[in-house]
Amino acid sequence: MNDLQAFLAVARELSFTKAAASLGVTPSALSHTIKSLEERLGVRLLARTTRNVSPTEAGERLMHSIGPLFEQIATEIEMLGELRDKPAGSIRLTCSDDAVEMIIRPKIAEFLTAYPDINLEIGIDYGFTNIVSDRFDAGIRLGESISKDMIAVRLSPDWRLSVVGSPDYFKKHPAPVIPQDLTHHSCINIRHSFAGGRYAWEFEKDNHKLNIRVNGQLTFNSIMHVLNGTLDGIGLGYVPEFLVKPFLRDGSLKEVLVDWSPYFEGFHLYYPNRRQASPAFAAFVETFRYRK
Structure with missing residues (x-):
């Protein structure tokens, strides 16, 4: 059972080093465990190269068949907490x-x-x-x-996003009146995943919807850093309303395009x-x- 759990760890992590760390053993000891398991079963479970490790066809089959069973065992043990x-x-x-x-x-x-x-x-x-x-x-x-x-x-x-900027920013730039005006502003972008594109700011008014792809020198993958950059006067940010409320109250930020910002589920x-x-x-x- 321990050897099968060791195999599942390597198959899921696709790395002896990461799997060993999660199991609290050394990579060499884990490699020896997998080799012994393969010898006993008489089939190769993992394909190894100098850089990569991945399940073989037999390994994939074993992983998909026993993985849910181990998860069920873990759940049932956890359910004993009811006692x-x-x-x-x-x-x-x-x-x-x-x-x-x-x-x-x-x-x-x-x-x-x-x-x-x-x-x-x-x-x-x-x-x-x-x-x-x-x-x-x-x-x-x-x-x-x-x-x-x-x-x-x-x-x-439900909550909405707010287009906000610092007082220092608006001293140097006129406030946008319609979403299209944002193309002339320095805006702080967010990219939700490294493989995806930058988020296009969504707007809606009187059943008219539009997405604006804004420009700026700074892009984050965290909205908290977008907020901080906005507070620092680097550019405009499109930030959840619940995060900017304290800064709107104390005057650190000013909101624009309020009637264009839609609510999200x-x-x-x-x-x-x-x-x-x-x-x-x-x-x-x-x-x-x-x-x-």
């Missing part, structure tokens, strides 16, 4: 950093205090992470972006519908679900 006084276990979550600021941060201290035996790991990612293949328990994403085969739990009300927690919720995961959902 404890308090839920226990680990929850792996993927989301963007603005979702952390809006959803997780206001309640996280209270949650961890109430459930001292629950460990929460959060991976920041603006891309469309495959939570199944990347072995996350759940993710947080806008409701409109969630696949229909996932269970979705609303975590926030709020943040939702999503996870596979085949997943049996552990007590720890159920406690997380109950704590962070949106209540009007």
Whole structure:
């Protein structure tokens, strides 16, 4: 059983070094374990080169057949937490950093205090992470972006983006009146994934929708850094309203094109519908679900 789990780790990580680190063993010891397993089974499970490792056809078959079984075993063991006084276990979550600021941060201290035996790991990612293949328990994403085969739990009300700039920026540049004016401004872009294009700013007014591809010298893959760049007067930013409200109140930022900024379907927690919720995961959902 241990050898099969070692094989699954290498097959999923596609790296002896990464798999060894996750298992707490040395790469040489892990390599010896896999070699012994292959000898006992009489079939090669991994194709190795000096730079890469990948499952063979037999390895792929074994990985897809036993992987879900090991996951089911882990879930059933975790379910034993129902017999404890308090839920226990680990929850792996993927989301963007603005979702952390809006959803997780206001309640996280209270949650961890109430459930001292629950460990929460959060991976920041603006891309469309495959939570199944990347072995996350759940993710947080806008409701409109969630696949229909996932269970979705609303975590926030609908919200809008705000075009904002600093007072120093607007001393040097006239405020845009319509979205098309943004093409003459220095704007701070965001690229949600390194393989994707830069986000085109979305606008809507009187049922008229348009996307504007803005220009500027600076691009981030994190909205928090877009916000910081905007505060520093580098350019205009298109930032969630809930993040800019404090800065609008104290005058650090000024909002423009207010009547053009549409609302988006709020943040939702999503996870596979085949997943049996552990007590720890159920406690997380109950704590962070949106209540009007």
